[in-house]
Amino acid sequence: MNWLSRVRNSLPFGNKRETPDNLWVKCPSCQEMLFTKEYEDNLSVCPRCEHHGRIGADERLAQLLDLGFDVLPQPEVAEDPLKFRDSKKYTDRLKEARAKNPHKDAFVVGSGAIEGRAAVVGVQDFGFMGGSMGMAVGEAFCAGAREALQRGCGYIVCTAAGGARMQEGILSLMQMPKATVMTRRLKEAGLPYIVVLTDPTTGGVTASYAMLGDVHIAEPGALIGFAGQRVIQDTIREKLPEGFQRAEYLHKHGMVDMVVKRADLRETLATLLDYLAPAKAA
Amino acid sequence: MISYLEFEKPVAQLDKRIEELRAASGHDDVDISAEIARLEQKSADLLASTYASLSPWQKTQVARHPARPHFRDFVAHAFDEFIPLGGDRYYGEDEAIMGGFARLGERRVVLIGHEKGNDTESRLRHNFGMGKPEGYRKAIRLMELAGRFGLPVVTLVDTSGAFPGVEAEERGQAEAIARSTEACLALPVPMVATIVGEGGSGGAVALASAERVLMLEHAVYSVISPEGCASILWRTAEKAPDAAEAMKVTAQHLLKLGVIDRIVGEPAGGAQRDPVATAKTLGRAIGEELDALSGKDPAELRRQREERFLRIGTL
Ligand SMILES: [Zn+2]
Numbered sequence: 001m002n003w004l005s006r007v008r009n010s011l012p013f014g015n016k017r018e019t020p021d022n023l024w025v026k027c028p029s030c031q032e033m034l035f036t037k038e039y040e041d042n043l044s045v046c047p048r049c050e051h052h053g054r055i056g057a058d059e060r061l062a063q064l065l066d067l068g069f070d071v072l073p074q075p076e077v078a079e080d081p082l083k084f085r086d087s088k089k090y091t092d093r094l095k096e097a098r099a100k101n102p103h104k105d106a107f108v109v110g111s112g113a114i115e116g117r118a119a120v121v122g123v124q125d126f127g128f129m130g131g132s133m134g135m136a137v138g139e140a141f142c143a144g145a146r147e148a149l150q151r152g153c154g155y156i157v158c159t160a161a162g163g164a165r166m167q168e169g170i171l172s173l174m175q176m177p178k179a180t181v182m183t184r185r186l187k188e189a190g191l192p193y194i195v196v197l198t199d200p201t202t203g204g205v206t207a208s209y210a211m212l213g214d215v216h217i218a219e220p221g222a223l224i225g226f227a228g229q230r231v232i233q234d235t236i237r238e239k240l241p242e243g244f245q246r247a248e249y250l251h252k253h254g255m256v257d258m259v260v261k262r263a264d265l266r267e268t269l270a271t272l273l274d275y276l277a278p279a280k281a282a
Numbered sequence: 283m284i285s286y287l288e289f290e291k292p293v294a295q296l297d298k299r300i301e302e303l304r305a306a307s308g309h310d311d312v313d314i315s316a317e318i319a320r321l322e323q324k325s326a327d328l329l330a331s332t333y334a335s336l337s338p339w340q341k342t343q344v345a346r347h348p349a350r351p352h353f354r355d356f357v358a359h360a361f362d363e364f365i366p367l368g369g370d371r372y373y374g375e376d377e378a379i380m381g382g383f384a385r386l387g388e389r390r391v392v393l394i395g396h397e398k399g400n401d402t403e404s405r406l407r408h409n410f411g412m413g414k415p416e417g418y419r420k421a422i423r424l425m426e427l428a429g430r431f432g433l434p435v436v437t438l439v440d441t442s443g444a445f446p447g448v449e450a451e452e453r454g455q456a457e458a459i460a461r462s463t464e465a466c467l468a469l470p471v472p473m474v475a476t477i478v479g480e481g482g483s484g485g486a487v488a489l490a491s492a493e494r495v496l497m498l499e500h501a502v503y504s505v506i507s508p509e510g511c512a513s514i515l516w517r518t519a520e521k522a523p524d525a526a527e528a529m530k531v532t533a534q535h536l537l538k539l540g541v542i543d544r545i546v547g548e549p550a551g552g553a554q555r556d557p558v559a560t561a562k563t564l565g566r567a568i569g570e571e572l573d574a575l576s577g578k579d580p581a582e583l584r585r586q587r588e589e590r591f592l593r594i595g596t597l
Contacts, residue, residue, distance in 0.1 A: 077595045081539065084528050086515040135595030142592070164483075164505045166515060169529035170541050171595060173505040176484060177491040178591040180463050204505070206456035207444075207484040212464060226456035226484070227446030231510075235446050245451060253452045 027051055029221075043262045052219045052262055054199060056101075057108035057125040060158055064121050064266050069112025074104040075143050077135040082169050090167035093129065101128045105136035106161075109144035111151070115270035118153035120144050126160040126200070133205050134165030138175030141209060145182035145193075154192040154273050159210040163203035163228075176208035183212045192276035194269065197224050197247065197256060215272055216256040217265070218247035224256070284555060287343050293332065293551075296325040329551040336500065338531050339523035342508055344500040344552045345479045346442075351557035352411075353380050353397035353438055356478065359558045360565030361386050364393065369420060373453060376417030378409040378445070379489075381424045384436070386569055392428035394421050394489060395438030398479070411480075412445035415458035418488055422458075425465040434472040434572050437489040442507060444485030459488040466491035467587060470580030474571045476546070476564060477501045477533075478553075493587040494571045495541070497533035498564065499548040503541070504531040540594065544571070 025036045029051035039046070043063055044053040061069065084090040098104060106128035110121045122144035124131045131137075141157065148155035164172040186193045195213030197206075200223035207226050218224060225245035233240060243249045247259045260268050286294040300321045307314035336344065344350070357364045363385035368375040377397065384393035396413065399405035428435045444455055466473060466489070473492035481490065481503030490503075497503060504511075508526035509519040516524065536542045546567045549556035575583065 076597055078597055082528065082530050086521075086524075086528065139595050166506055166511050166529070169505055169531070170503060170536060171539065173483060173487055174541060174591060174594040176460075176487050177463050177467060178594060180460070180467055180491070181588045181591055184464060184467055204484050207459040207488075208463060209460070211454070211457040211460040225451050226444065226459070227451065231446045232448060232451070236448060238448075241448065244448065253454070255454050255457060 028053070045262050050220065050261070052199065052221055054126050054160070056127050057123040058102060060123045061108065061110040061121055063262070064114060064156070064158075064269065065110050065112040065119070066114065066116065069110045069121075072109040072111060072140075072143055072147060074108075074136065075139040077139050078171075080167070081171065082167070084167040084169070086167075093167065097129050101125070103128065105134070105140065106131045107137040107140035107144075109140055109147065111144075111147050114156075114266060114273060117270055117273040118151055119269070119273060120148040120151065120153060120155050122155065122157040124158060124160045124205070126162070126198075129165065130162035131160040131205075132163055132165040132172075133161055133175050133203075134168040134172050135175065137161075137165070138178050141175075141179045142182045145186055148191055149185060149189055152189075152191065152278055154194060154276060154278075155186055156194045156196065156269060157209065157213075158196040158198050159201040159205055160198045161201060161203065161205040163205075173204065176204050179209040180212065183209055187214075190278050192273065192278075194272060194276075196265065196269075197250075198222050200224070202226070202228065211255070214276060215258075217258055217260050217268065218250060218256040219265075220247055220259055220261055222247040224250050284349055285347075287340070287347065289332065289336075289340050289343070290329070293325055293329050296321055296328065300325065326550065333500070333551055337523065338502070338526035338529075338535075339508060341500050341532050342480075342502050342522075342526050344554070345502045347552065347554040348400070349554040349557070350479055351553050351560050352400060352440060352479070353395045354400075355557045356395070356438055356561045356564065357384070357393070359561030360568070361393065367420075367424060370416040370423060372419060373416045376409070376414045376420060377407055378411055378413040378441070379417035379421055381420060383433070386436070386565060386572070389434070389569065389572055391434045391436045391572070392424050393436050393438070394424055395478075396441040396485075396489070398440060409445060411441045412443060413441065413485055413488075414445050414447070414450045415453040415455050418444070418455075418458035418462040421462050421489060422465040425462075425469060429468070429470050432471055434474070434575070435466075435469060435492075436568055436572070437473070437475040437492065439475060439477045439481050439486045439490050439503075440479035441482050441485045442480050443482035444488075456484075459484045462488035463491045467584070467591075469587075470583065472572055472575035472578065472583060473587065474568055474575070476568065477503045477542070478564070482507060491587070491591065493583060493590060494543050494575065495590075496544045496546055496564075496567060496571065497536065497542045498546050498553060498560070499533060500552050501533055502526075502531040503533075503536055504529050540590075 030049035398411035475492035512521035
């Protein structure tokens with residue numbers, strides 16, 4: 001399968017394009033009806049209000065990496081060791097998510113180049129169980145870091161998560177220190193680690209690898225935070241400030257270096273990689 | 283008098299009966315004394331059997347018991363000296379996370395831990411043990427200090443979670459937690475963490491990314507509170523007991539999963555019934571752990587710490 005067909009298959013509207021319903025897509029922000037093709041050609045950004053829509057892992061990789069990149073195999077992890085069940089079995093929830101998604105879990109790694117600069121890109125996919133961080137996500141994050149270490153190149157991670165994979169309980173929480181072991185190894189090896197915070201990045205992902213980058217880039221309007229807004233509101237019993245936990249708000253408060261439009265992301269990353277080229281031995 | 287938990291009602295009834303008999307009896311009333319002794323034995327047996335098979339949700343109640351020993355009790359009864367150090371040098375002093383130099387027998391360490399407080403005034407001052415960014419940044423500062431002077435780090439984890447507030451978010455709650463976890467992993471000195479009450483989510487792991495993680499017998503450790511998990515997955519917080527069960531939050535479960543290394547026993551009927559004995563037992567356990575780690579070189583310590591987290595989830 002070449003990269004194009006692989007990517008096409010994962011586009012949110014790609015496989016049903018022949019039905020008239022899918023010719024159009026409604027912008028979730030300004031409600032404008034947009035031609036699906038036009039929307040996708042515009043990187044899933046609304047041409048009218050510039051709302052940055054959520055995109056799948058394959059679409060993101062194709063947007064950032066040069067043609068011909070490799071997708072790393074999904075690491076094998078222990079599946080449902082807690083035998084978790086709420087109203088549904090966790091294994092059934094996984095099956096459903098996999099049926100709707102081209103990948104086995106919510107973190108996909110592409111290894112290739114960005115405008116000619118060697119790079120490994122990890123993408124967390126909100127479309128797979130809300131991008132929630134469990135063992136598969138943590139292990140795939142680590143696999144991406146290992147690939148970057150092995151290739152001696154930068155690691156770029158696009159984060160997106162509603163929170164922890166609760167069905168994996170404490171094992172989900174343990175992915176925070178686990179991923180941090182790898183960000184430290186990148187640092188020790190003198191390799192750049194760049195985080196692209198996309199909508200939404202919350203909870204334990206924010207409180208671990210999303211906030212440990214050498215450079216933090218956020219997509220416009222992305223929700224980024226530690227605690228959920230409802231939890232905060234229940235605690236303080238006041239109205240939240242305008243734009244609270246949005247990318248621009250985090251930029252104002254010093255948590256991200258820059259807010260970059262999706263159209264400029266690839267070029268920005270390429271430029272940053274030039275500055276953050278692994279230090280040559282003297 | 284200890285406040286009884288809901289599931290301790292049968293014990294409470296027995297204890298009440300014992301009190302009544304005591305009040306009614308004189309010193310030389312042999313019959314009543316024998317009855318009191320019999321009931322006391324019955325109460326103790328019932329308490330022991332209740333605590334031998336607590337459900338995860340019951341353990342959550344025990345872990346949150348207001349009379350459970352907190353940081354200050356451990357300082358008073360497990361350690362021989364404590365010199366508190368304050369402030370993150372950026373913003374302020376957060377008393378939800380305490381820290382300083384401490385002596386455990388002859389061992390000099392840096393001690394860091396959450397403090398929930400024990401009455402209204404102290405609970406507010408300690409923000410119920412919910413740390414803010416400045417608390418985690420103080421912890422980072424103290425860990426770096428420990429590393430530079432070769433002092434082992436001991437942490438006592440007891441938090442429902444990091445504080446969810448507007449200002450905490452603005453000052454980088456997530457970043458502070460991430461950096462604190464990173465600071466644990468970077469330590470060139472031994473680190474022993476103990477979950478002494480509630481180990482709540484990122485706010486706990488930020489002080490618990492150690493090579494040796496201990497847990498008190500009835501403590502709980504989880505990615506989200508049972509109420510939080512229930513309200514998301516079951517859509518009602520009333521299902522918290524089911525969520526606690528499903529998430530495997532107990533020390534006994536977590537030992538099997540390889541997430542913790544050692545369970546430290548509590549007195550009969552839980553730590554809240556004898557904070558002093560609990561502290562002394564924990565102090566001995568931490569001492570043993572530190573002794574086992576002493577003399578290891580920094581690279582070996584880091585490797586051991588890294589491996590325990592890297593292997594979680596792998597087949
Ligand atoms: Zn729009």
